[in-house]
Amino acid sequence: MPGDVHRALVALDVDVLLTTNYDLYELAQPGRQAYTWRQSDKALGDIDDGSAVLFKIHGSAEDDESVVMTRDEYDKGAANASARDTMRCLLQAYTFLLVGYGINDPLDLDLVFGLNKAAFGSATRRHYALMPKSAPPNERARWDRDMNIQAIPYDDHGDLPAILRELAKTSRSLP
Known part of the structure; x- marks a missing residue:
């Protein structure tokens, strides 16, 4: 079942939600198309068209071939030119807010963010x-x-839903 943090993330009403959780279904609300790294080109096309997208960069439990958990699977995903180009484009076109991600896996988003910083x-x-x-x-x-x-920084994990809801209110009031 969706938790309070998931509902608060959806309430942000952003064009792109990106998750590393291959089993996360809570963010795929009606009107938001879910894509895995294997469908990166389609995801980017929908994003460019203004559609709401859930980009599951570690794949989806609904598609065994897309799930990324082992070193070989990371390598396969990283070798996919469409996935790399999509992430590069998203990192330069959108501001990311990381929630619940520790940036401590050298094969994961920290690698992508680091390569992006090195490139730009x-x-x-x-x-x-x-x-x-x-x-x-x-x-x-x-x-x-x-x-x-x-x-x-925040004090307690239980504060996250309130922080996200406040951010949603603030972002709606911007021109």
């Missing part, structure tokens, strides 16, 4: 991550330095 240098788009205040300060500094991700 000072022109890299700034991204953000909600991070517990208890996280080590050196981790926040590493995210900022290596991936251009600014940590937004």
Whole structure:
């Protein structure tokens, strides 16, 4: 069942939701098409057309061939030119807000963010991550330095739904 954080994420009403959870169905609400890394070109086409998309970069439990969990599966996904190009495009065109992601897997999004920063240098788009205040300060500094991700500290995981709802209110009031 969808949790409070999932409902708050959906309430943000953003064009693109991206998840590393291959078994996450809660974000696929009506009107939001779900795509895996294997369908990256189709996902990018729908995003360009203004459609709401759920991009499941670790695949979907509904498509065994798309699931990314092992080193070989990571390598296969990383070798897919369409998936790489889609992520590169999204990282430069959209501001990411990371929620519930630790950037501690050297084969995962941290690699993608790091490669993006290396490719674009000072022109890299700034991204953000909600991070517990208890996280080590050196981790926040590493995210900022290596991936251009600014940590937004919070006190307790239970605060996330309220933080996301406040962000949704704020973003709706912007011109």
